[in-house]
Amino acid sequence: MSYLEINDLEKHFVKKTGGMLTSRLETVKAVDGVNLRIEKGEILGLVGESGCGKSTLSRTLMQLIPPTSGSIVLNGENYSTLSPAEVRKRRLDFQMVFQDPYASLNPRMTVFSTLAEAVKQRHKGMKGDALEAKVIELMSTVGLDAAQMKRYPHEFSGGQRQRIAIARALAPEPKLIIADEPVSALDVSIQSQILNLLKDLQRDLGLTLIFISHDLGVVHYIADRIAVMYRGKIVETGTAEEVFNSPQDDYTKRLLASIPKLNVS
Numbered sequence: 073m074s075y076l077e078i079n080d081l082e083k084h085f086v087k088k089t090g091g092m093l094t095s096r097l098e099t100v101k102a103v104d105g106v107n108l109r110i111e112k113g114e115i116l117g118l119v120g121e122s123g124c125g126k127s128t129l130s131r132t133l134m135q136l137i138p139p140t141s142g143s144i145v146l147n148g149e150n151y152s153t154l155s156p157a158e159v160r161k162r163r164l165d166f167q168m169v170f171q172d173p174y175a176s177l178n179p180r181m182t183v184f185s186t187l188a189e190a191v192k193q194r195h196k197g198m199k200g201d202a203l204e205a206k207v208i209e210l211m212s213t214v215g216l217d218a219a220q221m222k223r224y225p226h227e228f229s230g231g232q233r234q235r236i237a238i239a240r241a242l243a244p245e246p247k248l249i250i251a252d253e254p255v256s257a258l259d260v261s262i263q264s265q266i267l268n269l270l271k272d273l274q275r276d277l278g279l280t281l282i283f284i285s286h287d288l289g290v291v292h293y294i295a296d297r298i299a300v301m302y303r304g305k306i307v308e309t310g311t312a313e314e315v316f317n318s319p320q321d322d323y324t325k326r327l328l329a330s331i332p333k334l335n336v337s
Contacts, residue, residue: 073148075112075280076248080105081142083125083132102128104304106142110248113278115270117295117312119288119327125304126284130250133282134166135159146247164193167241171253173233177225183211183236184221190243210239213277214269231262235269242273250282255290267294288327292316300324 083103088095102125110116120126131137133144135151143152146165154162170176177186187207192198198206208218214235225233234254241249251270255263271294273279285291291298291312298315300308300323308321319325 073145074109075114075147076108076110077143077145078106078108078133079143079145080107081129081132081144082106082140083128083137084140101304103132103139106301106304106306108299108306108309110280110282112280113274114297115274115279115281115283115295117291117298118282118284118301119286119291119298120301121286121327124301126286126301127252129301130168130252130282130284133248133250134168135163164244165247167244167246167249169234169237169241169249169251169254172257173230173237174225176237177233177240179225182222182224183207183216186236187211187221187239187243190240194244206243210243213242213273214239229262230258231265234258234262234266238266238269238273242277248280248282250284252284253286254283256285256287263290270294287331288316288324289331300327 081103082101082105085100085102086097087100089098090096104125106129108116118126118129128137132139139152143150145151151159151162181189184204184207187210188203191203191206191210207221211218211221216232216235216239220228225236228236255266258266267290270279270281270283274281283291283294292315295312298310298312299306300315300321302323308315308319308324315324316328319328
């Protein structure tokens with residue numbers, strides 16, 4: 073059994089279309105029968121254009137929205153069958169890193185308060201020197217100076233804020249981290265730093281990560297395996313090298329063709 077197994081997962085939404093006299097209900101299949109396997113310590117790149125269902129899939133995995141059908145099995149436990157109360161208890165097992173680090177951080181909380189709050193979700197009795205030591209450890213892990221722990225998000229650069237967001241995701245000691253377009257809002261030079269940080273965390277901590285992006289080039293750099301999503305379905309999976317160098321699906325080929333190329337003469 074794989075560490076994370078997603079079996080025939082579906083998430084459908086019903087919306088009203090047409091005018092007042094001709095309205096009808098239409099089912100939108102945002103996630104339509106997704107099957108994926110992820111091994112412990114692996115980075116899976118989930119790639120596709122905007123609107124293909126990537127973010128809906130991530131929120132369904134996080135149990136933020138319930139699936140219409142199918143199952144999510146993490147480390148042998150079927151999370152899809154849990155009651156709402158049990159889901160809340162296990163939500164610490166799933167953490168997210170969002171696209172915009174400034175929007176995802178509370179501007180009124182210092183780095184210390186942000187990370188300490190996340191640590192105490194898993195270790196409720198931790199306080200004092202032990203809590204401060206844990207925050208310092210988290211900051212060091214993501215390449216931040218502990219002397220900055222009393223600063224607020226607006227006092228950091230975009231790349232530093234994303235490092236804070238990654239530290240916050242690590243703080244509750246999750247089993248899986250979902251990174252939803254975590255570098256698309258950053259400058260190109262900073263993107264590479266964050267990507268390298270995530271690869272280092274995979275190596276040093278055995279991090280299991282789903283990395284979501286519309287950019288197949290970025291996903292190729294960071295992922296062990298790639299899953300290509302189109303209109304709610306997974307149309308191709310394989311190792312990063314297989315998908316990048318020998319794509320099988322026409323949609324994957326179009327994604328590859330859209331990657332900017334430098335013409336050097």
